[in-house]
Amino acid sequence: MSTTRVPRALHPIAWWIWAIGLATAVSRTTNPLLLVLVLATLGFVIANRRTDAPWARAFKYYLWMALIVIVIRVVFRSIFATGVGATDHILFTLPVLHTPHWYSGVHIGGPVSLEAVLASMTDGLRLGTMLCCIGAANALANPKRALRVLPGALYELGVAVVVAITVAPQLIESGQRVRKARRLRAGSGRGARALRGIVIPVLEDALERSLRLAAAMDSRGYGRTGTATRGRRRVTAALLLTGLAGLCFGVYGLLAADAPRYLGLPAILVGGMFCVLGLVLGGRRVQRSSYRPDPWRGPEWIVAGGGVVTAVLLFATTGTGVEALNPSFSPLRWPPLPVLPVLAILLAATAGVVAPPVPQPVATRSTRTSPRPEATREGVPA
């Protein structure tokens, strides 16, 4: 590795592969030591490699969400007791609610054991950690840049999302403007009438804006047709539809117990292949290039590879017993620390060092001290 490293953003797809790999690995284990290790890894990488963009600050909300998941899990487990073993350590006893005889499958209340609480805690921790993995991907990869690497056939979808993100604040601004203007006309009515007075001008404004945006996009070359002919467009549509149908059948085949065996995997494979073909063909419909595309170089391979290796290792449970990955808490004991999964997770943690440093915000930020956002058409301040 060279001595000076040029700051740049890592390819968003690499971050997503890395995060999904970790999430997959997490789904295989309830070992709290491994789960905490994964959380530590996420924290380390984010602390090292996130920008100060608004989406990058969202990770803490995912952490809160994880905590809520754990709490809900424990509370439910305590209320809907599922029986206590002879050797269990009872923490406390809730009053028992007697259910009618036709509803006898569910016990509400009763003694709550330490073992049960621990088990539900680790279960919640697993789900929470998976959430945090996705949150990490969101924090590390710029969502707009991630949308740009969508295959050409899905390009329109990406643009729609980007436009929607841009339009939302404008809608709020025009809502505030109209609400303020209503007072000038002594907006007397309340309820439906007053709402009408706000909603209609705002919607008309939004509609006008979107028409103007559409005209502007059209005259700047959006949606130029590439080399595709009408025949090829039809082939694309047919491929995609068949592919999706195949995927549906395949999923059904895999999940439904009474479905014939041959329906599952083969249908998924064939359906997936059709979809990929369709996307490739459809991509030719649109001809575009992208400005300053994120390159895929060494660091991307290592980061994405780290995620994949971790996932594969934990999925195949190579070198470790199922027992080590999913330790039981009855009888009560300290969970084991399997060596190979720990190494795999540490490998994923190298992303925090291997990924190139993030670009620092530009010095011209100081010019931002302009008096109130001028975009809110002069005057009418919020």
Next chain:
Amino acid sequence: MIEFDRVTITYADAPAPVLRDVNLRIDEGELCLVVGRTGSGKSTLLGAINGLVPHFTGGTLAGAVRVNGRSTAEHPPRELADLVGVVGQDPLATFVTDTVEEELAYGMEQLAVPPAAMRKRVEETLDLLGLADLRHRALHELSGGQQQRVAIGSVLTAHPRVLVLDEPTSALDPTAAEEVLAAMTRLVHDLGITVVLAEHRLERVVQYADRVVHLAGDGTVTDGPPAPMFASTSVAPPVVELGRLAGWQPLPLSVRDARRRAGPLREIITGRSIPDVRAEVPIAAAPLLRARGLVVHYGPVLAVRDVDLDLHAGQVTALMGRNGSGKSSLLWAVQGSGPRQAGTVDVGGADPNKLSSAAARALVGLVPQTPSDLLYLNSVAAELAQADRESGPAAGTARDLLDRLAPGIPDDAHPRDLSEGQRLSLVLALQLRAAPRVVLLDEPTRGLDYPGKRALRRIVDGLAAAGCAVVVSTHDVEFVASAADRVVVLADGDVVADGPTAEVIVASPAFAPQVAKILAPLPYLTVAQVDAALGSAGAA
């Protein structure tokens, strides 16, 4: 470069075509100015160049429009994107991405320009338009002039041969407009790009035009070099009107040309008594509205700092100052609906801020910058009836008021379909229905053409004659010269000048109207004044 061959454009449900049998040739490298009244089809003509009309707007186009040999009949706008760049009135509404650099690249991405070339062109364009410092900034935090320059840059990166600008400066203050027009003329002179431009405030652009296309309003189009064309156009800047009045041949188009020609005229009218622009109004000792120590701030930013303002009955006050100088905040604070952190407003013993909005409205009426914010019903009649209900019993109805302001607006018209001037009149009628003695107009001249501004001046005069105190915030010096008795200039929330119109605007070279610049040191402001002075000469 651009060729209109017997073009007739008719919109669906329209009784007559907007453009009829237009033949037009615009050559490579020309700056072509499109002039005409509001609604005469300027935007239609501009839209036809890249095929937005009729591909996007609907309607039928007979004949052929060709750009560089490519016909818009076979090529929709997106297929012409590499040839024609279009910039509209409101840049913010046309931005697709959210930072300057990405916006500049967007058009090229659509055209599949190779990444290396894109990178180079973005850098060149940043330099060409002086945007290099702003490259990473978010688009919505730029000022209006900067946004419009980014909009121009974002079409330039596709290396179009033609640039179509539809009123690029109408939403900008004079300084920002200068900034955009300077960028535009540089493009014409340095890159030889063909520019087709529509603009309301002609006084800013006539001197740059190589050719003028005039839309008469009945669908006919004539074109030619600027000087002969302006002898008979339906709209003309003051410099041209003065030239017409004085019979100068060829017509001068810039203040410089006119000033060199104006020697004899100055001699004739020197020593004559200068007619008043406006009839002298006796100012009552007690003001209608007395504001003291107004302070408005948004968070840490002071918008209005400690402003005192007296408004007198029968007086028209113009409120001037650059965008963001606090004009709107001041008006809203005076009306009582806007925020106000300190100070008092006294209208006949009451403070509108402490009254209900209905009572405040009967004391001070305000027409906001976007009048359509107040309209939400689907016909003019419904809006008027609603105003009658809201305002309670009083002499006359909103309909009478509207007919006095702008006669002939049909009851069943949808408020959105009205022209800019008609919509302003409608909202003004709704506000006047509450019979306020103080009327505030926030940037009413935006989007009005010369006849529209004349109509507005008549309305404002009528209000003043009826004993109202009127405040008009505007950037338009020519309008102020002819319509205002008094000018208040705001800068950074402070009042920096307050006095009679002639004193305040003639004193500053930037603010002075064209006639004042041409006839200096004689303190004339408007063509009508010169006309009156010459008329009195004829009589003598």
